[in-house]
Amino acid sequence: NLNIRIKKGDCVAIIGKVGCGKSSLLSALLGEMYFCEGTKLSISSKIAYVSQQPWTVGQTIRENILMGFPYDALRFQEALKLSCFLEDLEYLPNRELTIVGNRGVNLSGGQKTRLAIARAFYSDSEIYLLDDVLSALDINVGRSLMEDLVLRRLKGKTVVMATHDRSI
Secondary structure (H helix, E strand, O other), X not given: OOOOOOOXXXXXXXXXXXXXXXXXXXXXXOOOOOOOOOOOOOOOOOEEEEOOOOOOOOOEHHHHHHOXXXXXXHHHHHHHHHOOOHHHHXXXXXXXXXXXXXXXXXXXXXXXXXXXXXXXXXXXXXXXXXXXXXXXXXXXXHHHHHHHHHHHHOOOOEEEEEEOOOOO
């Protein structure tokens, strides 16, 4: 018995305890759950989704961000900066041309999350679904991500963020 209306351009936080259904709600918004009789879902825009367990492909950092979109150097650099991934490139042997190992084994959990965030931003979608992305990040990176990306750069886009962190 949940009724929710999120208007274009809203920034919404879904806050709750672990296991309370936040990820299920995002899955429902993606159309990945069965619908009960009388359920209505209307989304008419491109969606970028960052899951709790971000995925990678065994290609370069750059290809993991572009995912088939044409390379735009300015947007790519902005995606790296806003996802706090620029500094990480300093430690990778071939910077953004470093091959990401199978399942991202050569990246930490936080790096995989930030790579997925960069991918989502690069997609230039109208709707961003972020599933507990702060839990894999240290507090300073999380704060930067919230302030610089979510609240400033994505202002005017629709953002739905699930988290158990009540401090946001």
